[in-house]
Amino acid sequence: MKRHLIMLLGLACMSFIYTGCTKEPLNNLSDEESRIYITDHDSSVNFTNYKTFSISDSVAVIDNGQMTKHLDGVDSAYISAVTKYMEQYGYTLVSNEQNPDVGVDVNRIISTSTGVISYGDYWGSYDSYWDPYYWGYPGYGYYVPYAYSVYQIKEGAISVDMLDLKNALQDKKINVIWTGLIRGSGIFYPTVADSQVKALFDLSPYLKTN
Amino acid sequence: MKKFKIILAAFGMICMSQSVSAQKNTFSLDLNYNYSMPLGGFKSDIISNNSPRGFMVGLMYSISDNLSVGLGFGFQDYYQKYPRALYPLGKSQEVSAVLTNSVQTTPILLQAKYYPLSATYLKPYISLGAGANIIAFNQYLGEFGSSATNVEFRAQGGLGLMIPFKKYSSSGINVGAIYDYSPYNKNGYHDLNNVNFQAGVIINLK
Secondary structure, eight states, rough: HHHHHHHHHHHHHHHHHHHHSSSOOGGOOOHHHOEEEEEEETTTOOGGOOOOOEEEESSSEEEETTTEEEHHHHHHHHHHHHHHHHTTTTTHHHHHGOOOOOEEEEEEESSSSSOOHHHHHHHHHHHHHHGGGGOOOOOOEEESSOOOOOOSSEEEEEEEEEETTEEEEEEEEEEEEEEEEEESTSSSSSSHHHHHHHHHTTOOOGGGOO | HHHHHHHHHHHHHHHHHTTTTTTOOOOEEEEEEEEEEHHHHIIIIOOOOOBBBEEEEEEESSSSSSSEEEEEEEEEEEEEEEEEEEOOOSOEEEEEEEEEEEEEEEEEEEEEEETTTTTSSSEEEEEEEEEEEEEEEEETTTTTEEEEEEEEEEEEEEEEEESSTTTTTTEEHHHHHHHHOOOOOOOOOBBBEEEEEEEEEEOOOO
C-alpha cells in the first residue's frame, strides 16, 4: 500500500513537471520585450548627400494587401516622431513642392487573418500604396534593391520608408533607400510612438546627414 | 555513431556476463526528479541557465543482484531569455530583439545499472544508457518564434547511490549524477551536453 502511494506521488510530481512547470516563452515577455525592430538600407547610398525631406500627411494602412489612407492619433504620433528624428539626424523638413531630397512614408501593415503575408508582396504593390504621383513623379515605378525575408504576420506592424527623390529624375525610378519595421505587442498607441521610432533610428546611425 | 556502438557493445557485454548468474528476476520503477546543468556548446551558445524542471522514469528488470537493465524516459525543460541585442539578418539588415531560447528534451533510453557492492546496506551503482533524444528547440526574436523538432542520439553515464528504506529492501531512495552526451548538429549548434543531478525513489514491483 505504502509502495503504491509513493509511486502515485512520484508519478503525480512528474506529471506536474511535464504539464505545469515548463517555461512558456511568450508568457514571460513584456510588451517591450515582445517587439522587434528591423532596419535595412541600400548600402551603396551615402546618406550625407541628402539634406531635405518631406513626409506623408497620412499613413497607409495596408490590411491584407488592401490600402487605405488613414490619420488618427496613432498615425499622427508616428508621423511626428519620424519627423522629429529625421530632423535630429540633420534633415530639414520641406514641402513636396520644394523638391525634397528624400520622401518618407509611414505604413501600418495589418493582417486580420492568420495566413502568411510576405513582405515581397508588400514591395510588389508599393506603387499602388504610394502612387509616385504623390511625390511629384507620375508614371515612375519604384525600385527596391532588397527584400525582407518572409515572415508570418498575425497582427500588425509599422514600417517607415525613405525614398530617394533626389535622384529619381536621373534614375527614372524612386529607390527605397532605407526601411524600418516595428513589430510586436502594444505598438498602436500614441504614447509609445516616439520610443518605437527612436529605436529604429538608433539602429541606423548611418542615416545622419552630418 | 562510433560512441553509440561502443556504448551498446558495453551494455550488451555487461548483460551477457551477468545473465548467467542471474539471481533475482524482479521489476523496479525508478522515479527521479532531475536537475540539469548545460555544458559545452549548449551552455555557451544556446542556454546557460540550469534547469530545475525535469524528471526521469525507468522501468528496470533485475537480472542479478548486481545488474538491472531496462527502459527509461524523461523530460527536461530549458529556458533562457537574453537582453535586447542586435542581430544581423542579412548584408545590410539588422534586427534589435530580445532573444529567447527554449529547449525541451525527451530522452528514451536503454539503461543498465551495475551495483558492485550488492551485499552492503548502501548500494552504490554505475549507470549507462543510450538511445534517442527527442529535441524541441524554439527560438524567439521578441514574440516571433521558430521551432524545430528533431530526434538525435543520446548516451549517458553516471554514478549513484541507492539507500534502501530498510535492510534487505530493494526499494529505497536514489541519488545520483549523470553526464549526458547529446549531439545536436542543427543551425550551427553542435551539442546539448549536460550534467544532471537526480533524486528520487526506486520502488520494487515484485
